[in-house]
Amino acid sequence: MKLLKLVCPSCGAKLEVNSNLEKFTCNYCGVTSLLDEESITVKNINSKLSNCINELKEYFDNGNYQKCYDLANKYLIEYPNNKKIKEYIDNSEEYISEIFASNMLKKYEHWKTKSFSLQELGADYNKIKYYRDNYESETIEKAYTILYQLKKGYHNAMIILVIGLLSILFLPFVFTGCTK
Ligand SMILES: [Zn+2]
Helix, strand or coil: CEEEEEECCCCCCCEEEEECCCCEECCCCCEEEEEEEECEEEEECCHHHHHHHHHHHHHCCCCCCHHHHHHHHHHHHHCCCCCCHHHHHHHHHHHHHHHHHHHHHHHHCCHHHHHCCCHHHHHHHHHHHHHHHHHHHHHHHHHHHHHHEEEHHHHHHHHHHHHHHHHHHHHHHHHHHHHC
């Protein structure tokens, strides 16, 4: 028995495979391949899983990160613990978060001249906060700071509004209290 150093034809992971095996399964992407001992070549068994991995690779390489992310999450239900699928989820989300952050910078850059709802701001803030917790990026950090300050500004404005309303409501009582 000897160990062969091979590259998985599906995901490119470096593997060590027992030479007397006919088939082997990559412990990274989970795809099973045939081992041709004579020529020390591997042939991909055209399995459903290898098609899935290929599809993810294609979307990712073409820069369609959202599609890659959505599909990878769908495939993960079918193949839980698959390291390659998880890697695609993580890598595509990293790109998605970066794109989202630069869109947020554009969206809220001139916030004084634009109108947006508090609900919209809240949703954007929660998303950028999630990305900030998971990915380190200058763009995300910048977008987070802007959204955080905007949200805080809204919060303070609401407190002032409530205090204002309360004082208007209680003002008559204060006055009647004084005249008695
Ligand atoms: Zn593999």
